[in-house]
Amino acid sequence: MFKKMIKVASKTPVVFKDREDAGSQLLNFIKKEFKESEITPEKMLIVALPRGGVPVAYPISSALKLPLDLATPRKIGAPGHEEYAIGAVAEQGEAFINEECKSFLSFNKNAINQEIEKQKEESKRRQQVYKKNRKPIDYQNKTIIIVDDGIATGSTMRAAINSIHTKNPKKIVIAVPTAPMDSLEEIAKIDKVNEILCISTPRDFMAVGCFYDTFDQTNDETVIELLEKSIN
Structure with a gap:
């Protein structure tokens, strides 16, 4: 299909x-x-x-x-290991978390949500810079x-x-x-x-x-x- x-x-x-x-x-x-x-x-x-x-x-x-x-879109870094991307998010819409990294969510939900919001704001900032x-x-x-x-x-x-x-x-x-x-x-x-x-x-x-x-x-x-x- x-x-x-x-x-x-x-x-x-x-x-x-x-x-x-x-x-x-x-x-x-x-x-x-x-x-x-x-x-x-x-x-x-x-x-x-x-x-x-x-x-x-x-x-x-x-x-x-x-x-x-x-x-x-911006990559979402793992809490404490920001160089390791566990997903991505753009200026609008839901964040995407890689399937194999979803176990991070149960242990680091607040930290990951903070990282998502941080990257959303950076995405919006880049839109303003570029446009x-x-x-x-x-x-x-x-x-x-x-x-x-x-x-x-x-x-x-x-x-x-x-x-x-x-x-x-x-x-x-x-x-x-x-x-x-x-x-x-x-x-x-x-x-x-x-x-x-x-x-x-x-x-x-x-x-x-x-x-x-x-x-x-x-x-x-x-x-x-x-x-x-x-x-x-």
Whole structure:
């Protein structure tokens, strides 16, 4: 059932030159999956996950003449071991806690709730930094295409989905260049998700960066610059 929602462009591993190249290939995939009449600012919106998802999403939104917005999920650290992520949360919506980490909840509920609220506030702060004076974008009754440079475990993507769902979109579509199939299958189980587009699902998936020739760190300045250049 869930596999029908997942559409993969290539059965063989794909290595992208850089994030812009990945965006160009995703653009072609999206154009094949949607009718021209569906790709309008009134019906569709591109949402990127910073920072690495923004240079992937920008060529898509630019070529399709669609607004570009951000979801800013943040990882939730385990109490006392903040470097160990047990889930993620975005500026709105429910936090996502990894299944294998849910035992933390019974012992550290108050501490975890405090960490969730802390990361929600940081997510809101980053929205303000990145967007500055950009006007709010309406999500209601639109097809939202969430773009990142890849998916590993999928925690931050799940948090972004939860946040975007609170804004009453018509559909939520995930579009990424590369991801392991088992992570996509888990995301496909979320009833908020309507479709997943992925260029390549390598069997031996170590990390997203393994499938890019150039995988430099995307800085805040690049995110702000591309947002300012994009359609609002």
